[in-house]
Amino acid sequence: MVGIDRLLSKSLDTVIRENLGARTVQKIENRLVEKYGVTLTESIEQFQKLDSVLREFFGSSADGLENKFLKNVCEIKLVNGEKQIYIENSSLTKIILESFGDDDKKKILGVINGDALIISEIIEKCDIAQTSGYRKINSLIDDGLLVPSGYVSTADGKKV
Structure with missing residues (x-):
């Protein structure tokens, strides 16, 4: 679940x-570095580590805190028998809307739709400029809307 973790981590x-x-955050960050060698943001992407440290500080109350934090970002509700995700965080909403509002990013997300492709294939299928295509794909990866699934080595030794 690397993608959703990365998508939610900045907001969380x-x-x-x-x-x-x-x-309190400084104490938690110090303990995360001491115990696992990770920052707060990295620990959110590897939630077991953050959970462990929160339990050291807050005991069983950590469950309530974690629920409160998550509800400030998004909430899953059952509507007419279907689960729907409601995004409560404005910065997360902005990331998603800006990505789907950008024609090139929208094309990229549409082309991928569950298929693993290398970047050059994505750019070719979307018919977008190479330089901006790489930049936009990397932006989508950084935001957690795309997840890298591995690398392929080319004949000249480059990893793509």
Whole structure:
């Protein structure tokens, strides 16, 4: 679930900092580095590590905190027997809307739709400029809307 973790991590990072305060967050960050060698944002992407440290500080109350943090970002609701995700966080909403509002990014997301492709294939199928295509694909990866699934070595030794 690397993609969804990355997509939610930036928003959750902000929510955690707002809810816990600077001193508590600093103590948690120090413990994460000491115990696992990761930052707060990295620990959100590897949630077991953050959960472990939150339990050290808050005990069984960590469950309530984690639920509160997540509800400030998104919520899953059952409507007419179907699960729907409601995005509560404005920065996460902005990332998604900007990605689907950009014609090239929208093409990229449409072409991939569950298929693993190398970047050059994506750019070719979308018929977009190579330079901006690479930039937009990397942006989608950074935002968590695309997930890299591995690398292929070319004849000249480059990894794509």
